[in-house]
Amino acid sequence: MRGPAMTDVARLAGVSHQTVSRVLNGHPNVREQTRLRVQAAIAELGYRPNRAARALVTGRSQVIGVVAQNTTLYGPASLLAALEQTAAEEGFAVTVGSVRDLDRVSISEAVERHLAHRVAGIVVIAPVESAGEALEHLPKDVPLVTVDGDPRRPVPLVTVDQVAGARDATQHLLEAGHRTVWHVSGPADWFDSAGRIEGWREALRSAGVEVPPLVPGDWSAASGYRCGQMLARMPEVTAIFTANDHLALGVLRALHEYGRRVPDEISVVGFDDVPEAAYFIPPLTTVRPDFAAVAQASLDLLLAQIESGAVGESRQTVAPTLISRQSVAAPPR
Amino acid sequence: MRGPAMTDVARLAGVSHQTVSRVLNGHPNVREQTRLRVQAAIAELGYRPNRAARALVTGRSQVIGVVAQNTTLYGPASLLAALEQTAAEEGFAVTVGSVRDLDRVSISEAVERHLAHRVAGIVVIAPVESAGEALEHLPKDVPLVTVDGDPRRPVPLVTVDQVAGARDATQHLLEAGHRTVWHVSGPADWFDSAGRIEGWREALRSAGVEVPPLVPGDWSAASGYRCGQMLARMPEVTAIFTANDHLALGVLRALHEYGRRVPDEISVVGFDDVPEAAYFIPPLTTVRPDFAAVAQASLDLLLAQIESGAVGESRQTVAPTLISRQSVAAPPR
DNA sequence: GACGCCGATGTGAGCGCTAACAATGTGAGC
DNA sequence: GCTCACATTGTTAGCGCTCACATCGGCGTC
DSSP states (O other): OOOOOHHHHHHHHTSOHHHHHHHHTTOSOSOHHHHHHHHHHHHHHTOOOOHHHHHHHHSOOSEEEEEESOTTSHHHHHHHHHHHHHHHHTTOEEEEEEOSOOSHHHHHHHHHHHHHTTOSEEEEEOOBHHHHHHHHTSOTTSOEEEESOOTTSSSOEEEEOHHHHHHHHHHHHHHTTOSOOEEEEOOTTBHHHHHHHHHHHHHHHHTTOOOOOOEEOOSSHHHHHHHHHHHHTOTTOOEEEESSHHHHHHHHHHHHHTTOOTTTTOEEEOSSOOGGGGGSSSOOBEEEOOHHHHHHHHHHHHHHHHHHOSOOOOEEEEOOEEEOOTTOOOOOO | OOOOOHHHHHHHHTSOHHHHHHHHTTOSOSOHHHHHHHHHHHHHHTOOOOHHHHHHHHSOOSEEEEEESOTTSHHHHHHHHHHHHHHHHTTOEEEEEEOSOOSHHHHHHHHHHHHHTTOSEEEEEOOBHHHHHHHHTSOTTSOEEEESOOTTSSSOEEEEOHHHHHHHHHHHHHHTTOSOOEEEEOOTTBHHHHHHHHHHHHHHHHTTOOOOOOEEOOSSHHHHHHHHHHHHTOTTOOEEEESSHHHHHHHHHHHHHTTOOTTTTOEEEOSSOOGGGGGSSSOOBEEEOOHHHHHHHHHHHHHHHHHHOSOOOOEEEEOOEEEOOTTOOOOOO
């Protein structure tokens, strides 16, 4: 019942199994004619090399493990998909090890599970404070890259340039003529949140503008709605930058309920550019991170580590793009 | 550099490697005292069994392959996450093999890739017509379950009861007093679409009500917007059931632009209950599929096949729930 | 007290592959 | 014609594990 093995192919092609192995791995010193014969035999038998056997002998499988928490959120889901796509192009499979919490124990366990499978490398999507510590106490002998992780830790890191994105968004609102910009943030322990807050503050400060108090949310439309209910009743608020699009959606609804028109009275800018953002009421101006680029960069870093054997420490930042739609206008006079 | 192997543990515990194996696999005939000694040795060395070696000798790894197309969409992403969660509880890892198109060649390739890794079973998320054929021509010797696949094919299948969900949605609108219900559908080649269309038609027919022409969309908010622009200009339209929430979002925006108030003039019901649906303007009444239940059912079916060795043929249907919010009201008089 | 039985443990083989080395064949160079 | 270098192919030995079977005691039984 088991499929054909290398020896079966070898027998059919009239060569040794080692020659079959050489053909499979693109070894140079194989005569063209032999190669063709082997390939014909492979095709005839429908032979597929057994990855498990290869992994056993080489000590590494062509699999990359991804550790992530909530792959239902738009960001992580997009990233995961992009990672999978990119990995496939490089001949790697991806296994997901999702995790209930991003604390030290959970992450260690997920990583250990991946190690048991002898993955070639691990990508940890570790966007929160609590994950940072875990990463420094991991086995050092496996290639590892962090995505959206702690910028201060000495671990290879790829991340969207949150600060730049937030600065762009805030500046965009200031340039539209607003005296200042309010910010509905993500959860306090997320680096993404922190970066976006920093970019927002930076933009306001360098414009010499008063920095209003932070309005803390938690990524969800629900919390955006709650924050929006508050902001809607403050007449001095004319511009809001939310840490993601779903927060913006909640804010938009609250503003709508309070009869505050967007963008005539209040302008709103989001972050993420979820596919539906263009169909919010009104269409949302937002900042689009390039998940494909993040995935590519992560994989490049990982593959470099895998090939060199050295554990790197570089970090890469991917710049996001401001997508201008109709939720921003000049403030009412 | 390689971690400790079974023999290292055996040596430390003063037993044979086979006894270690027995402890690891929970074999009954091991003396308690021996078991403890072995476990102590495992802990001391930080030993992790090499899955690749086990996969090699057993011919099956504790991995489940998932084939899916677009894991960025809310439905597939949720399903994947649920599948991963459930599999982890059963001691299985999940590898994703995403696929550009759901045609026969792409699916076969993805399945073959999984087979090369000797996965224990495969879950194919195959919601479109073109995938159906591929599934009948797959190797029969690997446990396989289809999710949201072709109800007419003789393949194990788990699916959300689209028909029932759509019927509920439509009936809900009829009960609110609407004379009939229009439907913005998903793409024609998706089974989900077909089921929802069927449920909608069924509900209308059994209420003895005229069935209006179908308005075909493609899941996206963009197409919902286009359809909405058309429906907004038809005074006789008072109730719309859209095949998913994003379509509904597009429809809502179009209606808003045309000044048609929801739900005062027109009621709208969606499908999926995306987390933001409660924060649409107005909050969307929708149908919530139970992804966790689908994942559980798929895995149960798969594990049953894995254990029995037989390729099953059962199918399971998971009933969705209507979530009532504010986008539905009685029609204007 | 010899016998058989059963629970606990050890032994040897082999899963399918790659890495290292050995053994050919082939042609250039003298 | 013979040697040497090099390209091509074969041989052997595991990788770390499980499976099938062998072995070893201790127990109850007659």
